[in-house]
Amino acid sequence: MPRWLGPAPQPKVAILGAAGGIGQPLSLLVKINPLVSQLSLYDLVNTPGVAADLSHIMTDSEVKGFKGDAELKPALEGAQIVVIPAGVPRKPGMTRDDLFNINAGIVKTLATAIATTCPKALIAVISNPVNSTVPIVAEVLKAHGVYDPRRLFGVTTLDLVRAAKFISPHTGAITAVPVIGGHSGATIVPVVSAVSSAKGISAADRAALIQRIQFGGDEVVKAKDGAGSATLSMAYAGSLFVDSLLKGLTGKATPKEYTFVNSEVAKEFGLEYFASEVTLGPNGVETYHALPSLDADEKKLLEVCVNDLKANIAKGVDFVKNGS
């Protein structure tokens, strides 16, 4: 059949940091996604083994491992989606912002390679602190003249995954909860008032629920006791987000996701980035959705969120613009 009558070519997904705690299970979940045709696994270490292992799975996608700086660009060539879980995770007592000094440089290097190799790719940033690493990627893309705000995403899906799970004892079922703002502590703003089946929840239970969603990451960091932060739940959440990007690329579906993006919603708060709901399509974001209405308590949470986000975003921008 001539190419133009055949199915649309299926995408190549590159995962940067693919041998890590998130990288390996995420690579597995992306390998079994039927919408993927090529899977490119990049890390500083161990990717040949991870790729060989995954390549035996009987799904159609081809897997290749790329190791070390010299193989970064080959890993990215032709990628339509790039996922970045590269970088160090927290230990007990650390905030996500404490990761900035190491992860900012890692993310900047990876973003530079994306800008010069696959500038049209949809980029999903997992590396923390997301509130600052997304601005870093954006500034690098801007410096190369290839920034398209519709194609750059901070992955906040784990906050929604946690919220849906943590609210379930109150609603009797896994229940979607909008989570807006950013991805760290007080910048994570769950909008419980938008959940009709949670109307009967007591004030104390609601406060505890919100606190747990905001600080769910700390729960895992503490339980892992020095061995890192959430990896398996993050891989699950990341695979949901990648699946939505893939479905959007087909042009036949209109998946919706909450994600940390540059938007008009962000501008309303004087910010450049803010996590809110978008509809995805072949070019990334198709539609930016308005926020759900917030009650008085949620408006207070949002005030704190916006203040923190301003500082987090400025830190990322400064890192690229002024090297600080």
Ligand code: NAD
């Ligand atoms: P990890 O240490 O297990 O794995 C990180 C991987 O990154 C390692 O394999 C390492 O070799 C690799 N790496 C380091 N520098 C690199 C570079 N320059 N190029 C390519 N690869 C490089 O850590 P993890 O548990 O997988 O966490 C990774 C990051 O994801 C952390 O920053 C963590 O805080 C973050 N995270 C984010 C979310 C979220 O919701 N967005 C959730 C969990 C973790």
Ligand code: LMR
């Ligand atoms: C999470 O929410 O689990 C991640 O951001 C990792 C962390 O540092 O808590």
